[in-house]
Amino acid sequence: MSWHSRARVQSVSVVHPQFDGASRGGFPYMGGMRLDFIKCHGSGNDFPLIDARFLTLDDGQWAAVARLMADRDGPVGGDGLLLLVPGDATHAFGMRMFNSDGSEAETCLNGLRCTARLGFEVTGLDHAPVKLKTSSAQAALAEAISPGVATIRTRAGPASTACADVGLVGVGERIVDAVIPGLPSERHFTGVAMPNPHLVTFVDAVDEAELVALGDWCEAGPALIPARANVSFVELRAGGLFVRTYERGVGLTDSCGSAMAASTYAAGLTGRTAFGAEVNVFNRGGLVRATAQADGMVEISGNATFDYDAHVEIDPDAGTIGAVAMVEERGKESAAWKAAVEALA
Numbered sequence: 001m002s003w004h005s006r007a008r009v010q011s012v013s014v015v016h017p018q019f020d021g022a023s024r025g026g027f028p029y030m031g032g033m034r035l036d037f038i039k040c041h042g043s044g045n046d047f048p049l050i051d052a053r054f055l056t057l058d059d060g061q062w063a064a065v066a067r068l069m070a071d072r073d074g075p076v077g078g079d080g081l082l083l084l085v086p087g088d089a090t091h092a093f094g095m096r097m098f099n100s101d102g103s104e105a106e107t108c109l110n111g112l113r114c115t116a117r118l119g120f121e122v123t124g125l126d127h128a129p130v131k132l133k134t135s136s137a138q139a140a141l142a143e144a145i146s147p148g149v150a151t152i153r154t155r156a157g158p159a160s161t162a163c164a165d166v167g168l169v170g171v172g173e174r175i176v177d178a179v180i181p182g183l184p185s186e187r188h189f190t191g192v193a194m195p196n197p198h199l200v201t202f203v204d205a206v207d208e209a210e211l212v213a214l215g216d217w218c219e220a221g222p223a224l225i226p227a228r229a230n231v232s233f234v235e236l237r238a239g240g241l242f243v244r245t246y247e248r249g250v251g252l253t254d255s256c257g258s259a260m261a262a263s264t265y266a267a268g269l270t271g272r273t274a275f276g277a278e279v280n281v282f283n284r285g286g287l288v289r290a291t292a293q294a295d296g297m298v299e300i301s302g303n304a305t306f307d308y309d310a311h312v313e314i315d316p317d318a319g320t321i322g323a324v325a326m327v328e329e330r331g332k333e334s335a336a337w338k339a340a341v342e343a344l345a
């Protein structure tokens, strides 16, 4: 497949010696660093993606980089930051994901497709288990969902409905299609951990103002759900689901992969769709194809589009970011995804 060509592997150069593992720790911090990145998206969920396998920033610095690079009013913008990181004995590589508020998520399934694509490019593999923050997922190159669209299939799970996993406190063992006592909503929700926390409700029509109000309420980290949650309103549509998500640490997004996985699993669990059947999951950014199994495993096929390559000067300690220096626009890929979305409309 043309998109799998190993044409261009990003080299990430760090200008300041403090961020070179060899010289770290003894020098006063005098300035910033140059970070090379790929601006990518999965189903409209967009991120700067950095090959961080050889970088040694600490967690606080990565959180600062995420806030600077994913700031919608800043020079890059995105729903968060993706890092391709080293694997271990059983994973060829790994992924870390920071939300735009700097918090680190357990997973990001739209981001996983993009990160896996880069991981495949730098390792030459075409499938691999990928190490996530607290779990593992499978990823593989897949047949293009539309001409010219780089496509990755992922398998993640098992999804869990245990409140202890979802982070719901004081409401019993599980919430499946039920009112959640203490949540300011009369709707019936299903709590799902993918393993990041999701609250999913099926609605006749998405009311964005209501979704945002509820998402904002969860963002405050109330006693009911102190680690917060991603909240999704889901419509059953001919041929599939339409998912609208307020993401933890981000806000309203064009799409959220783990929310689409959680919604597909919740739809199967509540008999709205059949386990084992492939479902089209539509969102504001396009669509993915998802299959949930009764054992909680969820497979998703979708785009991993690289829009451009660039670099930026950043000083995470001072909280400053410079202008984006464009290296290469990947216009054909962006156009192929645009055409795919238009064909759906």
Ligand SMILES: N[C@@H](CCC[C@H](N)C(=O)O)C(=O)O
Pocket: 045, 079, 080, 097, 099, 104, 105, 106, 107, 108, 109, 110, 111, 196, 197, 230, 247, 248, 249, 250, 255, 256, 257, 258, 259
């Ligand atoms: N966009 C992601 C999910 C990102 C993490 C989420 N906001 C969280 O904090 O759990 C996806 O595609 O799954």
